[in-house]
Amino acid sequence: MKHSQFTVPDHPSLADDGGVIACVETTQIVAGALLLTMAAPAGLSRDALAGRYFLVRCVEPTPWAQAHDWTLPLRRPLFVAGWRSSLADVDGFERWVLTTPTLEDAGIGWLATRKPGECIHLIGPLGNGFAFPPRTQRLALIGEPSRIPALAPLLHATLDQGGSVLVLLRAAGALDKGLRSLLPFAVEVHQEADDTQWRTLVREAMAWADAAAAAVSTHEISALAEAARGVRMRIKQGVVQCLVDARLVCGYGACLACLTPLANGRWTRACVHGPVFDLASLRSEG
Ligand code: FES
Numbered sequence: 001m002k003h004s005q006f007t008v009p010d011h012p013s014l015a016d017d018g019g020v021i022a023c024v025e026t027t028q029i030v031a032g033a034l035l036l037t038m039a040a041p042a043g044l045s046r047d048a049l050a051g052r053y054f055l056v057r058c059v060e061p062t063p064w065a066q067a068h069d070w071t072l073p074l075r076r077p078l079f080v081a082g083w084r085s086s087l088a089d090v091d092g093f094e095r096w097v098l099t100t101p102t103l104e105d106a107g108i109g110w111l112a113t114r115k116p117g118e119c120i121h122l123i124g125p126l127g128n129g130f131a132f133p134p135r136t137q138r139l140a141l142i143g144e145p146s147r148i149p150a151l152a153p154l155l156h157a158t159l160d161q162g163g164s165v166l167v168l169l170r171a172a173g174a175l176d177k178g179l180r181s182l183l184p185f186a187v188e189v190h191q192e193a194d195d196t197q198w199r200t201l202v203r204e205a206m207a208w209a210d211a212a213a214a215a216v217s218t219h220e221i222s223a224l225a226e227a228a229r230g231v232r233m234r235i236k237q238g239v240v241q242c243l244v245d246a247r248l249v250c251g252y253g254a255c256l257a258c259l260t261p262l263a264n265g266r267w268t269r270a271c272v273h274g275p276v277f278d279l280a281s282l283r284s285e286g
Helices: 063-068 106-112 145-160 177-182 195-208 218-232
Strands: 020-030 033-040 053-057 076-084 094-100 119-126 138-143 164-170 188-192 211-215 240-243 259-261 267-269 276-278
Touching: 020 106, 020 177, 033 106, 033 145, 076 106, 076 145, 094 145, 138 145, 138 195, 145 164, 145 177, 145 211, 145 240, 164 195, 188 195, 195 218, 211 218, 218 240
Parallel strands: 138 164, 138 211, 164 188, 211 240
Antiparallel strands: 020 033, 020 119, 033 094, 053 076, 053 119, 076 094, 240 276, 259 267
16 A cells, blocks of 8 residues: 655644644653653643643544544543643744543553654643632642642642642552652642541641642542532632543534533533533532
């Protein structure tokens, strides 16, 4: 089969279809999360808030493969874990760190085996990210270890403005060394698996924090809501924001794969109205 008439993108660029070609520099697995450092065209990182995501096509970014290779037809979401502006790099490209907490998926497995220099096709950034008041000084990050990298941009923003950060990890065993090395020394980290101890930790964190960002599985959201009620008597709007578990597939509100239940009994599409939601909109006052 002859494909020599096609130009294979081998550098970061904007694709003709409005997507982005980004090129892998490193792949890393930390605490069960895949982290990809990518070179990307300049000008997009200003929109790349924590909690926003890209949808990646798990196929070579050649016109032939894009048109004919449907081995992995659905795009996979990658969350923003960090970025560096093009001004910081002599080659004029931005650096993005993108992450997913899910490794047991054929598409993510494909991404994890990308070699440095290989390019992939992304659309995004999409969705609504975390939005805390700029004066937030005490921030708690709450989640399973594999989900914490998706909250990392919040951590750095808070430390940069002189604030403090507490990280609560819902996990058994010892703290993952790779994850600890990703977290700045100034960050206080606690890890707990026991239900009762975990609830106590979350309550204490909520009492201490001005704001909390959570990235937990769906069944943990009720525990968060209970802790928020225990500390503040009610779930106050704007204090706790959650990156929810949702199946992000199309990113445009069309397929309904990401339907998420709300406290008012309705459902919403996490891809366009989330995937970050205020806890008050996910759980009622109780
Ligand atoms: S991912 Fe398709 S509607 Fe949300």
